Amino acid sequence: MATTLLDSGGVDAVTLREVGHRSGVSHNAPYKHFADKEALLAAVAARELRRLSEMQAGIGAATGSVDAVRLLLHGYIEWALAHPARFKLVFSSWSVASDELADEARTGWSGLVDVVAAAQRSGSLPPGDPERMASLLRSLTHGAVDLALSGHLAADGKGGAEPATLVDDLLGHLAAAVPAPA
Template sequence: MASSTREALVDTAAALLDEGGVESVTLREVGRRTGVSHNAPYKHFASKEVLLAAVATRELERQAALLAAAAERSRSPRALLRAAMHVYIAWARDHPARFKLVFGRWSVGSAELGVAADTAHGLLTGIVAAAQEAGALPGGDPVRLASLMRALVHGAADLASAGHLASDGKGHASPEQLVDDLIGYLDAAARAMRADPPAMEDGASG
């Protein structure tokens, strides 16, 4: 019963977050909307920040599950990379407040949130590394390259939500199309580097 109540409180907090952002989430309102006493949320969450950390944790766990499902469906490392980036875009578009919450600044520590974040980040980095190994991306630090991909998603999603990016409007592209462009450019760069490897700098051979 305690577990189901906790999940219901997290559900309600996520719904309030969708409706009005972080400011609309209070423990009292979450309790009222869930149909429990105003003291009940405090039995599960010491503060609003702890409750929001639980919302963020569940979001990351869901995204990790979506990435794992995409891995099972994809035919190649490049196709998986594209699918993973589109998963992130759909998340940012469908639940912008949750997306911003997850990647915002945190004032409380949460072991569960840390584990969920590490898992999701590890999955994305692994997808990038697999694409590098398959020759679909240039070599180098996969963590840094994953950060580049994710930075594009964040920026493109923000521009699209503000009306500054659309395939038939400003920017002449949707976030998905920009991601596909970037993957194509990186793939072409990787192929060019294999065909004509950069010359070793003087003294590099020791």
């Protein structure tokens, strides 16, 4: 229910009272599971991060190619554009401590780093610190999605590109920078 409310009206539409009402239980019932709205939203964000991690696991670090990185980032873009309120929720500032959210964030991050490191080991991305390379890729992807959602990036408008094509451009530049084998 919370995700439905989030998708239809953003964070402001999510209340524990409304979640209880739509779930067919007492309006106080959700308080037995969540201390407050932010705790509920942290659980929703953790579930979304888990979904993204499952997508990453489906691609797997074993493929060890720039194509695996591309698939992973394109999947992230598709999710973010299809679910903008979830995207914004997951990457908002959190004042509540949530072990579940922190664990899912670590899992997702390490999955991306693993896919990048495998691509570096295969020689399809330049060598270097895989965390830093993953940060570069995530930053471009995240920023491009954010710009697209706010109307500042579109293939037929501002920027003359979509997030996926910018990811492809960056991956092409990075692949071109791979040193030739000795």
